[in-house]
Amino acid sequence: MGAKGKLLWIFLCTGFWMVSCQTPPERAAKDAPPSEHSPTEPEIVRGDEPESKIDIQKTPEIVPQPSPSLNIESQARAIGAKAGKKGDDKWEISKGDRSLVLTEESRVAELNGTVLFLNEAFIKRDDTLRLGELDYEYTLKPAMYPLALKLGSRRVVIDPGHGGTETGTRNETLGVFEKELNLDVAIRVRYLLEDEGVNVVMTRYDDRVVSLEDRLKIANRAKPALFASIHFNAAPNLKAEGIETYVLTPPIAVSSNDSLSSLRQGRLAGNGFDYANFEIGFLVQRKLISDLQRVDRGLKRARFKVLTELGCPGILIECGFLSNDKEALLVNTPVFRQRLAKSLSEAILELLSQE
Numbered sequence: 001m002g003a004k005g006k007l008l009w010i011f012l013c014t015g016f017w018m019v020s021c022q023t024p025p026e027r028a029a030k031d032a033p034p035s036e037h038s039p040t041e042p043e044i045v046r047g048d049e050p051e052s053k054i055d056i057q058k059t060p061e062i063v064p065q066p067s068p069s070l071n072i073e074s075q076a077r078a079i080g081a082k083a084g085k086k087g088d089d090k091w092e093i094s095k096g097d098r099s100l101v102l103t104e105e106s107r108v109a110e111l112n113g114t115v116l117f118l119n120e121a122f123i124k125r126d127d128t129l130r131l132g133e134l135d136y137e138y139t140l141k142p143a144m145y146p147l148a149l150k151l152g153s154r155r156v157v158i159d160p161g162h163g164g165t166e167t168g169t170r171n172e173t174l175g176v177f178e179k180e181l182n183l184d185v186a187i188r189v190r191y192l193l194e195d196e197g198v199n200v201v202m203t204r205y206d207d208r209v210v211s212l213e214d215r216l217k218i219a220n221r222a223k224p225a226l227f228a229s230i231h232f233n234a235a236p237n238l239k240a241e242g243i244e245t246y247v248l249t250p251p252i253a254v255s256s257n258d259s260l261s262s263l264r265q266g267r268l269a270g271n272g273f274d275y276a277n278f279e280i281g282f283l284v285q286r287k288l289i290s291d292l293q294r295v296d297r298g299l300k301r302a303r304f305k306v307l308t309e310l311g312c313p314g315i316l317i318e319c320g321f322l323s324n325d326k327e328a329l330l331v332n333t334p335v336f337r338q339r340l341a342k343s344l345s346e347a348i349l350e351l352l353s354q355e
Contacts, residue, residue, distance in 0.1 A: 071128045072102075075136055081144045091122075091129075095144040104129065107256070108298070111143050114286040115298030117256040119249075138250040142278040149279060149354045151225035151313075155199040156348060157218065159229035159306060160186035164209035169234035171328040178232045178322060179207065181331060185319065186230050188341030189348075196349055212305040220311045225352060226280065227314035228344070229306050232331065234323040241327045242295025245285040246316040247277035248308065249301040256300035269309040276313040284315055284347045291343035292336075294320065317344070 072091055076083035081095035089104040101110045107118045118139055120132040131140055160182040162168035168178030183204070190200045201222040203215040210218075219227050233244070249255045251267040270277075281299045289296045297318075307314045319340055320331040330336050 070130070072130050075130055075140065079141060079144055081140075093140065093144065098144055098146065100140065100143045102131075109139075111282060111299075112286070114282060114289065115296045116282065116285075117298055117300050119253040119301070134250060134253045138253065138274055138278070142275045143282075147275055147279045149276065149351060151352055151354070153223070153225035154197065154352060155201065155222060155224045156193065156352075157201045157203065157222050157224045157227045157312075158186045158189055158193075159203040159215055159219070159227065161229055161231040163204050163207055166209055169232065169322050171322040171325065171332075173325050174328055174332055176322065176328065176332050178234075181232050181319075181322075181337070182230050183207065185337050185341050185344075188338055189228075189230070189345045192341060192345035193348060196345075198349070198352065215306050216309050219306075219314075220309070224312050226348065227306075227310055227312055228284075228348065229304070229314070229316040230344075231316060231318050233318040233321045235321060236323075238323055238325070241321050241324045242297040243285070243288050243292065243320060244297035244300055244318045245281045245288070246300050246302045246304060246307070246318070247281040248274070248310075248314065249303050250274050253301065255302045256298075257302065265303060268303070269311065270307050270314060273310070273313040277315070280313050280351060281315050283351065284317065284344070287347040287350075288317070288319075288340075288343050291346075292339060 072093070073083045076093045076095075079095070081093050083091055083093045086092040086101060091102045091104075093100045093102070097112075099112055102118075102122045103109065105121055105123055107121050109116050109118055109122070116139070118131070119134040122131060122135075123129070125132065130136075160179075162179040162182060164179075166179065168182065170177050183206070186202060187205075190202060193200050201218065201224065203218050204210045215229075233240075246256075248268065248270040249265075251271050252264045254263060278299075285296070285299045288294070302316075304316050307316060320327050322328045322331070331340075
């Protein structure tokens with residue numbers, strides 16, 4: 001064999017060896033970790049798309065990326081919405097029957113007239129007025145693309161906050177403890193729901209201590225469609241009043257009542273339902289304010305222990321301020337607590353009936 005023939009033979013053998021050592025494409029795809037859009041991760045289907053009714057499943061983990069736009073108008077256009085000035089310091093983003101009103105330099109917004117809190121203030125970023133990445137993902141998108149909820153079950157868990165030696169807040173003038181009102185409202189909600197054929201599990205049925213860990217265990221064992229924790233509020237400002245509904249804070253965001261970046265946390269189990277939590281929290285808050293005509297303190301976010309590790313959507317409702325003597329006098333009446341229970345049970349029934 002001549003010199004040229006030997007060189008050709010070496011080249012062919014080397015090429016065959018290199019090809020044989022590569023991972024076949026089929027195996028490479030099989031061995032690769034699932035991506036954000038892997039078939040193993042359920043896709044979130046929005047309410048304005050055909051055949052959009054879905055079972056509430058854990059949403060794919062989202063790593064917020066820089067917003068695909070430079071200003072609030074292009075952020076809105078990116079999701080098929082419109083944005084425009086509404087007064088000196090207000091902007092309105094609208095799509096279909098949803099309207100989100102933002103106030104410059106503020107975390108307070110309104111969705112169809114119901115107050116909600118942004119993760120960060122609506123401010124200029126790099127000299128351009130726009131929402132932060134977390135609010136683009138976890139507020140603007142779910143606000144403009146409401147989930148068509150199909151909870152897939154007629155079972156709910158009602159959690160009366162506190163109990164036993166854990167009394168919660170107290171109104172000294174009336175001598176009433178939060179734990180007592182929480183349980184009273186929860187029992188009223190239970191009876192109203194059971195009358196409509198809903199299977200209700202309660203984390204406590206009487207005046208006893210139930211740890212936060214045990215409340216989570218009870219909820220997750222029950223595999224409910226929804227978890228609702230009932231509380232009453234207190235504040236150093238004795239004039240504070242109204243109702244507020246909490247859902248779990250999205251990953252690495254700051255909770256509504258906090259402002260320190262050190263309070264940011266990563267993904268928790270309950271964050272698998274961030275989009276569903278937003279829609280449920282908004283609908284419940286809107287219903288309670290409309291029915292009871294109380295001060296709207298908004299849809300807020302917090303990392304309350306009973307919401308962090310839930311295997312279902314969850315909300316925590318602060319039904320009024322016991323630190324406000326006037327509001328405490330109102331919530332201490334059986335008539336008001338029955339109205340409160342009726343409104344909350346009707347909101348839950350509406351959610352369960354979405355088919």
